[in-house]
Amino acid sequence: MSQWNSGPQLSPNVWYCVETAYYADTAYDELRMWVNGSLVHSVTSANDWNNGTLPANWLSDKFNYAMFGFHSFSGNTADVWMDDIVLSTEPIGCGTTLPTSSSSASSVASSVVPSSSSVASSVVSSVASSVASSIAVSSSSAANSSVASSANSSTNTNAAWDLDTEASYLNFVTTKNTHNVEVHSFGSLSGFISTGGVATVTIELDSVNTGIDIRNQRMRDLLFETASYPTATITVDVPATLLSSLSAGQTTQTDISASVNLHGVSTTVTTRVSVQRLSNSRVLVQSMAPVLPRAADFDLTDGVEALRSIANLTSISAAVPVDFALVFDAR
Secondary structure (H helix, E strand, O other), X not given: OOXXXXXXXXXXXXXXXXXXXXXXXXXXOEEEEEEOOEEEEEEEOOOOOHHHOOOOOOOOOOOOEEEEEEEEEEOOEEEEOHHHOEEEOOOOOOOOOOOOOOOOHHHHHHHHOOOOXXXXXXXXXXXXXXXXXXXXXXXXXXXXXXXXXXHOOOOOOOEEXXXXXXXXXXXXXXXXXXXXXXXXEEOOEEEEEEOOOEEEEXXXXXXXXXXXXXXXXXHHHHHHOOOOOOEEEEEEEOOHHHHHOOOOOOEEEEEEEEEXXXXXXXXXXXXXXXXXXXXXXXXXXXXXXXXXXEHHHHOOHHHHHHHHHHOOOOOEOOEOOXXXXXXXXXX
């Protein structure tokens, strides 16, 4: 995969923006793909999709255009973040401003990057990983919730940077019955980086969004027990030179240890994040790889079993991949 049929040579450790368009106005359905604006591949149902045996217009009413990103680890391999897909019935470029979505890294990229390029994908990955990692998730009891909420409010007088809640996201992936994988998110995040260099992110667990109302309610009541533990909190010490050493447009990677408090249990999570200075007053932190907390780490095993039982499932994975993109604005 060092090169497509035509177009740019893939370079190692670079984020690429991929745009695809589906056409149904030819003899056979056709899919075209661009990388950073250059047409690199064209496939038709006749040549590549089972010799044309797929029905005509097989993708009709599903999507016409799509955009996502991938990261090249070497000249011959790539990691595609398929949960970052954005679909549209209209042409979309990697720099297109899209409605904010807590579950779409691509929309984050679109909202923070002005042009369609590998920078767009780089911003998506950098912000999500760095922010998520540099903030540890912590969940407190109801008594501590009001304290956590006020501490993480953008009105905090000790804050040097405030979390842009519209441009940030935190997603998690569940697997049920072995092969059924679904992506979920939280609709309400808040956070800041203090003048003392401590980053704090608070997740309102009642804002969990699985796309199904009854499942949201079951997660709130049976898993997170939000009546007693309404929030999760992540805190991390930010090295004094981490942000000051970056000029606008520069990116760095770093390992962080985040304190995560969830369901009344605190633990330390170590992960690698990307930090990108989008401008003098805007920073993106993104996870470089999914964080993999386990239910047992936060006393959630009984809750997972309760969900499995009430939904009559064979199994639910005890490990949940989490990825994030956090955007902070300087005061």
